[in-house]
Amino acid sequence: MKEFLTFTKKEFIHIFRDTWTMMIILVLPLVMMVLFGYAVTTEIGNTNIGVLDYSKDEITKSIINRIQESEYFTLSNSFNSYQEIEPSFKASENSLVIVFGENFSENLLHLKKADIQIIADGSDPNSARTLVSYASNIIGTTLKDLNKAPVSSYEITPELKLLYNPLMKSSYNFVPGVMGFIIILVCAMMTSISIVREKEKGTMELLLASPTKPIIIIVSKVIPYFIIALINIITIFIVSYFIMGVPINGSLFWISTLCILYILVSLSLGILISTVADTQLMALVISAIILLMPSMLLSGMLFDIGSMPLILQGIAQAMPAKWFISAIRKLMIMGVDVRYVWSEFLALIIMLTVIIGISLRTFKKRME
Template structure:
């Protein structure tokens, strides 16, 4: 019995000495409950909207102030013409435009009916529907408050218009998201596992002393995954276009360039993971925890980033998938040109260089 107890103590000591095991046992559950608790939400919060006020009277100003005072919306800008709506949406920051008709206050007093149009960016159907419901609720609450102090029965009618996805097809949101997840996992996770396998089996040392240079070895290891990722991307786009009628409004050349750029970024991240992993298991756990969960939860694929707490919004900025989803939606659904998505493109390029530089510094010719 003493030997058995001593054996159990040894196993506890072994676990406590291994920092990675301690992180997996206690760190991952904490991180997961925090991510799932704060990131998974269907509510809206601090959603950026624009105002097109054609009336500019007391009533419209009071409504705008009421919307601005809520925590649901952040009035980003005021536009002056209907022609600006399209360009505002293409920039990707504003998710809805609130349009007040001309003589809104006058019609409300004389006809007891005022019309407000809610134009939403429906590239995220759930988000667009939720925004419309929240604004309608605020307008209804405002009219109820006015009816308490005035004899007239004011009624504010809300008209909804959806840009880019008028039928609210959820597949328009999931095709870009699924494509991003698959490319990230195939490119990053499989690359990190492949290189770590060579290190774990001891064959990496043989490759490094071969006539091939180290960078040639790495390129040779990752090239098949570039090819497979491109094939995956083509298959997803073809299925999305022909089966689910997913539009591709923008340039195919630009879409192909951005896709290959994201694949290279994911490969660079996979190489970085391989430099800090000693085993395939470690590489897989790091990839799953460090890539899969953030890509699904913090990229804006399923849940709106603007509704998350500020720390998670900041963390989302270092996730390449977030920027790629913005790019691919802009090209496919909005027909955006490079002039619209150049900032996001530069961010992905910068991340690629950063991952590569860190990998080179951590790369060791002699494996310990």
């Protein structure tokens, strides 16, 4: 036991004395949270909007007023001709333009039909789609309020309601994603590098030639990263709950169990990589290519897995991050009961057993 503590203490010294390791494990998670939280956002806020109004009557004016009043849009341009619109997009003066046809009020009153066009920037389809739906929403409600909406006896107005994330906050999506990514980074990549470093520097040779059991050498190397991963998770929870307002709807017990299970899977992956790689660079490349990148791209954090080609969907199933992110979304944001995430738990438990089994078989008590 005493031996075990000295090993763990030594490992902590390695971590604390290396500036880069410290940066990666403690600063990077926060940087990612800030980046995803404030910079890489898909939410709308203060979007510049342009208007081309051929009618300039009461109804169009009230619609424009409504748009201006909303928190999403700021009126930046009033055009006089259609030709002015495209240059304004190119100059990034506005991301959306609304064009009202001639005789808007009259047509609406007499013909029950008026022309309105929304022009958006298709080079960024995601935000274009969101902007268009926001703008149409405002136009629709304004007309309804003015009681000028085309009235028919069977009026069907679909009302969009986003369950669990009514405000479409992107933090609901990226918080689970960042967790999935950071744990792979700290547990799989940093752990494998730190084990391989001992091989590369020759200290593993001394440790193996000592009476210490290899299992103690490995477990004690892994424990500090386990603790750091826990600290990372807790930090991310605190930041997302208190600063970004992401709810924690589900049971804290099951959320913690899930996080610990995922940390263990990642650690065992790190050990597995360290048995394969002979140099730190190799460990870095292996974990970056087979773990980090897919955890970003194939986990459902950035892209929807269902719309990927079949082969990528298959690879995605093998990513622990995919199962973790899916389960944490359900547990944390939807607040479901644990029995709805049993398949995610089962997948992670199977992965853990298989990886530990392979690592134990490949880990050598000698040098060959």
